[in-house]
Amino acid sequence: MLYIPKTSPETYVSSIVALNIHSPDGTGDWHSAASLDDDAFPLDFYLYGVNQKRNTNHLLGQLGIIDGTQRLNQLGYYPENTPVWVADHPRACVDYLYSSGLQTGIIDSAILDDWFPSFEDKQRVYALLDELEPKLNAKEKENLHLWKCRNPLE
Template identity: 55%
Template sequence: MLKLSKTTPYIYVSSILALNIISPEHTGDWHSSVYWEHPEYSKLDLWIFGEGQKFNTNYFLGELGIIDGTERLNQMGYYQEYTPVWIADHPRAFTDMLCISVFHSGITDTLILDDWFPGIEDKERVYKVISVLERKLEKRQFDLLQKWKSRNPIAD
């Protein structure tokens, strides 16, 4: 089983690893637990975000969507040595992935909102996080995000 170092509201589990943790909304990709059960597939530097980490979106989003995920992990049968385990909820985890994918690579067609958020209400939750992000973007980042949004509307 994957063992995490101590997490905080500023150093937390995000990206695809967080999207593989169950949520009450039944969003994400939690049907696949390969990352949690086979640590050899895990690259924690890609999934632990925040202060002093390879990826840090705290400047844009602060603690928005960072929650104590200990109980969710326990429900999945995963118990960590260090608790609480701070994780990004699914909208934040997706937005973190979006920041890295779009802003670092400039590629806007690899992350599809429908893949993780089937319902309109779920997509609206993601867009709410994105709206906070948009206020702090540079023009190039903002333009890339708008291009992504045009390909990933809330409703078809």
């Protein structure tokens, strides 16, 4: 199984890995268990936060960071380091969008309809984006605007 080191609300699992941890909301990706395979992703791709390569804490604090231990257990994964703090699906999407799209300009990898089936689910992502947007630089805001045009709420 994918190695998950000690986590906290400040250093947590996010991005594609978190989007593949089952949510009772019915959101996220369909690959689920495949993202938890050994070496599916490098640690610096899915571990976010304090002292990590990817960190959005300065933009969103601890919004959407939850104890995901039970969800992992339901997938048959019992990590040695518990609790396992993970981003909920809206936060994981925004983390992934920020690090893989807004900073680079490659905005087509985070597709809202792929992970959020309902209008209400998409609203939760947009609510986080509303928190994030005032803290972005001009280029990141421009990339966010382009992303929103390609990923509308409706």
